[in-house]
Amino acid sequence: MSRMCNGAKMFVDGIIQNATSSIISHPFLKKFANGEIRDSEVIRRWALARYLSSSKFPELVKSAIAVCGEQDSKLTRVLEKNLRDELKPMPHPEMFRNFLLSLGIQREEFEAYLRINKTIIYPANIITIMGTKPETIAAVMLVIEVMIGIECTEVARGLRTVYGESLDLLFFDFHGVQDLSTHLKPFQRIVVDYAVDEVKRREIDLVVSPTIDSKLSFYDQFRVI
Numbered sequence: 001m002s003r004m005c006n007g008a009k010m011f012v013d014g015i016i017q018n019a020t021s022s023i024i025s026h027p028f029l030k031k032f033a034n035g036e037i038r039d040s041e042v043i044r045r046w047a048l049a050r051y052l053s054s055s056k057f058p059e060l061v062k063s064a065i066a067v068c069g070e071q072d073s074k075l076t077r078v079l080e081k082n083l084r085d086e087l088k089p090m091p092h093p094e095m096f097r098n099f100l101l102s103l104g105i106q107r108e109e110f111e112a113y114l115r116i117n118k119t120i121i122y123p124a125n126i127i128t129i130m131g132t133k134p135e136t137i138a139a140v141m142l143v144i145e146v147m148i149g150i151e152c153t154e155v156a157r158g159l160r161t162v163y164g165e166s167l168d169l170l171f172f173d174f175h176g177v178q179d180l181s182t183h184l185k186p187f188q189r190i191v192v193d194y195a196v197d198e199v200k201r202r203e204i205d206l207v208v209s210p211t212i213d214s215k216l217s218f219y220d221q222f223r224v225i
């Protein structure tokens, strides 16, 4: 491997490390993962808000596909596969609804929640941050896959501590593994390819922190008790 490629790989490893440590050390998620959030009202509020962002996720990927278009056909194919994986083998919204039901949140309640918040486009600011260049789109997606993969793994750990095996945690178990073992890699490779260029590296750098902050801001709405 040339020095340049090595540099690109280190650069991208740094992004993954940054995204990992930011989500893992968020005070709320940390307490949640350790089973220290036991207020069922807080967990219900978190679950409904998380359902909303999960159900809007395909909008983000569709928007990325539309912007990427012909610019980078490899990236477009990865994004399209990502979108298909949202529906197969089991639709992610359905998995999440099964989780909500097992938590005792009734169908009418989460449907009403979605209706009230229907104008929210999945995180609108992430679509803006993503920009119009394939290197920034790939970098934003990479950060998101890392953070959601870790979030799902940690959440499943915390919910098991509090509720034992009484909850349907398939959404989190499945997502945690899928994002970290299969979704992350293709985006990682694409960002490494772009990151051999100093100019592109600077562009990538500009989107990484805002994407991390945007994901963390979801957890900032929950107070640590």
Ligand SMILES: [Fe+2]
Pocket: 082, 145, 178, 179, 183
């Ligand atoms: Fe994913």
